[in-house]
Amino acid sequence: xxxxxxxxxxxxxxxxxxxxxxxxxxxxxxxxxxxxxxxxxxxxxxxxxxxxxxxxxxxxxxxxxxxxxxxxxxxxxxxxxxxxxxxxxxxxxxxxxxxxxxxxxxxxxxxxxxxxxxxxxxxxxxxxxxxxxxxxxxxxxxxxxxxxxxxxxxxxxxxxxxxxxxxxxxxxxxxxxxxxxxxxxxxxxxxxxxxxxxxxxxxxxxxxxxxxxxxxxxxxxxxxxxxxxxxxxxxxxxxxxxxxxxxxxxxxxxxxxxxxxxxxxxxxxxx
Amino acid sequence: xxxxxxxxxxxxxxxxxxxxxxxxxxxxxxxxxxxxxxxxxxxxxxxxxxxxxxxxxxxxxxxxxxxxxxxxxxxxxxxxxxxxxxxxxxxxxxxxxxxxxxxxxxxxxxxxxxxxxxxxxxxxxxxxxxxxxxxxxxxxxxxxxxxxxxxxxxxxxxxxxxxxxxxxxxxxxxxxxxxxxxxxxxxxxxxxxxxxxxxxxxxxxxxxxxxxxxxxxxxxxxxxxxxxxxxxxxxxxxxxxxxxxxxxxxxxxxxxxxxxxxxxxxxxxxx
Numbered sequence: 035x036x037x038x039x040x041x042x043x044x045x046x047x048x049x050x051x052x053x054x055x056x057x058x059x060x061x062x063x064x065x066x067x068x069x070x071x072x073x074x075x076x077x078x079x080x081x082x083x084x085x086x087x088x089x090x091x092x093x094x095x096x097x098x099x100x101x102x103x104x105x106x107x108x109x110x111x112x113x114x115x116x117x118x119x120x121x122x123x124x125x126x127x128x129x130x131x132x133x134x135x136x137x138x139x140x141x142x143x144x145x146x147x148x149x150x151x152x153x154x155x156x157x158x159x160x161x162x163x164x165x166x167x168x169x170x171x172x173x174x175x176x177x178x179x180x181x182x183x184x185x186x187x188x189x190x191x192x193x194x195x196x197x198x199x200x201x202x203x204x205x206x207x208x209x210x211x212x213x214x215x216x217x218x219x220x221x222x223x224x225x226x227x228x229x230x231x232x233x234x235x236x237x238x239x240x241x242x243x244x245x246x247x248x249x250x251x252x253x254x255x256x257x258x259x260x261x262x263x264x265x266x267x268x269x270x271x272x273x274x275x276x277x278x279x280x281x282x283x284x285x286x287x288x289x290x291x292x293x294x295x296x297x298x299x300x301x302x303x304x305x
Numbered sequence: 306x307x308x309x310x311x312x313x314x315x316x317x318x319x320x321x322x323x324x325x326x327x328x329x330x331x332x333x334x335x336x337x338x339x340x341x342x343x344x345x346x347x348x349x350x351x352x353x354x355x356x357x358x359x360x361x362x363x364x365x366x367x368x369x370x371x372x373x374x375x376x377x378x379x380x381x382x383x384x385x386x387x388x389x390x391x392x393x394x395x396x397x398x399x400x401x402x403x404x405x406x407x408x409x410x411x412x413x414x415x416x417x418x419x420x421x422x423x424x425x426x427x428x429x430x431x432x433x434x435x436x437x438x439x440x441x442x443x444x445x446x447x448x449x450x451x452x453x454x455x456x457x458x459x460x461x462x463x464x465x466x467x468x469x470x471x472x473x474x475x476x477x478x479x480x481x482x483x484x485x486x487x488x489x490x491x492x493x494x495x496x497x498x499x500x501x502x503x504x505x506x507x508x509x510x511x512x513x514x515x516x517x518x519x520x521x522x523x524x525x526x527x528x529x530x531x532x533x534x535x536x537x538x539x540x541x542x543x544x545x546x547x548x549x550x551x552x553x554x555x556x557x558x559x560x561x562x563x564x565x566x567x568x569x570x571x572x573x574x575x576x
Contacts, residue, residue, distance in 0.1 A: 057407070095403075095407055095410075097401075097403055097407045097408070097410040097411045097414070098407070098410050100410065100411065100414040100418070101409075101410030101411065101412075101413035101414045101417075101418065102410075102413075103418055105376060129401070129402060129403055129427075130368075130400070131400060131427065132366075132368055132398075132400055133452070133453065133454045133516075133521075134454065136328070136366055136368045136369070137368070138372075139366075139368040139369050139371065139372030139373075140368045140371065140372065141372075142372035142373075143368070143371040143372045146372075147371070147372065147374055156400075156402065156427050156429050156430075157429065157460060158427050158428065158429040158449060158452075158460055158461070159427075159449065159452050159454060159456070159457055159460070159461075160454065160456035160457050160458070160459035160460045160461070161456050161459060162454050162455055162456030163452070163454055163456065163457075178429060178430065181404070181429075181430050181434075182404065183404045183405065183430060183431065183433050183434055184433055185430070185431035185432050185433030185434065186430055186431050186434075187431070188431035188432060188433075188478070189428060189429055189430070189431045189475070189478075190429070190430075190431070192465055192471065192474060193465065193466040194463055194464065194465055194466060195464040195465060195466055195468075197466075200463065200471065203463060204460070207459070207460075245404075250404075
């Protein structure tokens with residue numbers, strides 16, 4: 035099954051648009067996992083067990099593992115998801131891009147070393163820099179378009195000679211020229227629901243990965259109003275801190291499961 | 306000493322603008338290192354020993370190590386450079402960018418885990434996404450501007466309402482707004498020497514990292530003509546494959562040393 039088929043299937047069987055961001059942070063993790071041999075994996079494993087029926091995907095953030103020298107635990111985490119939740123795709127949030135022969139090595143990292151189903155990438159270097167990802171019809175390629183950070187507009191909202199803003203042109207490129215294998219998605223932050231709506235108009239039914247709910251203060255109702263496709267899907271709404279750090283006591287996994295279920299219900303009530 | 310001081314010092318003491326790209330590729334490496342316990346490190350070590358007096362910097366490409374599960378050898382390589390060539394700064398070519406709290410983990414990866422002196426980063430998410438790098442006055446932050454790949458113009462040469470092309474606006478942002486610690490550089494590919502000249506006009510004496518010499522067919526004379534600063538420096542001219550794979554026999558290190566010296570001499574004859 036391709037990533038795109040897995041995603042559509044996961045939306046359906048779990049009746050959920052929720053993606054859980056697996057962004058481990060030793061300072062926020064409960065004491066009860068800190069004495070484990072693999073504390074990050076122990077934490078993630080409990081979170082996955084508690085949330086796997088409420089989500090359409092998981093999104094480990096590569097930076098967290100890289101900064102903590104925890105590459106092995108990233109691999110263990112993704113393997114564990116494939117084992118206990120084989121219908122739920124894994125998005126490696128890595129925001130990569132480089133010249134072609136180098137990007138091929140990042141594709142090897144994401145899809146062979148870590149066995150991810152999709153990866154986030156950066157459009158600044160153009161299509162040829164992303165080709166080793168785009169060529170993988172079986173994998174998902176999720177391109178940054180309008181990101182959730184406050185300063186994104188400094189570059190992404192530059193006005194082009196054509197009248198469009200840069201992110202609108204990027205949305206066209208991604209959903210038309212770069213989508214030759216039907217495997218692209220776009221990142222559109224929940225913190226800018228109007229721009230997310232502009233992107234939806236440009237890209238048709240291409241799914242959007244939506245970060246920025248929760249700690250970043252994104253607007254869930256605005257996201258659903260402007261971002262849903264006609265069949266009431268088309269969105270992968272990520273929450274990281276709001277779910278995985280719902281409690282830092284021994285009940286952390288239970289609290290995460292409850293938070294994921296609540297977000298799922300909140301979204302389903304609005305769609 | 307800050308990265309910028311190290312670079313200026315290395316230009317002077319080695320009388321060289323050459324950067325050697327340490328992009329290991331098991332298919333191209335000589336058989337004589339393949340039986341070593343750490344073949345990539347053994348290869349890099351010999352290359353470093355043979356080139357260290359002819360260069361102003363080294364640039365390991367993060368993707369290569371990530372794709373080959375060779376993070377440990379990346380660390381060993383950077384440590385070895387600091388040991389035997391303490392005056393030569395190390396640029397981790399990683400092209401990172403993410404939202405602020407996540408970028409902080411990439412900064413930890415580059416500057417604490419790997420002890421690099423500088424990192425390459427991607428401007429698409431705006432300044433706030435790069436702040437954990439830019440805030441490190443002691444480290445170098447080398448931002449993509451006009452990259453060396455053929456397809457770069459698809460995005461980087463989009464014409465803005467103001468009449469500038471996107472890469473020109475990015476050059477302004479980097480060298481003015483984002484340079485509050487005087488620690489930025491820009492990437493300008495040798496394959497587009499005219500655009501490199503446009504960047505030089507915008508950024509004053511800010512140094513440029515120039516990939517694309519050698520296998521990518523960059524124009525060395527054009528780069529020097531358009532890119533040198535008044536004091537005949539201002540450039541870090543990278544060659545990877547042309548130096549490290551100059552021979553794939555037992556003389557690979559000697560051949561690399563010779564190739565680095567030749568490129569240094571060729572550049573010095575033109576400046």
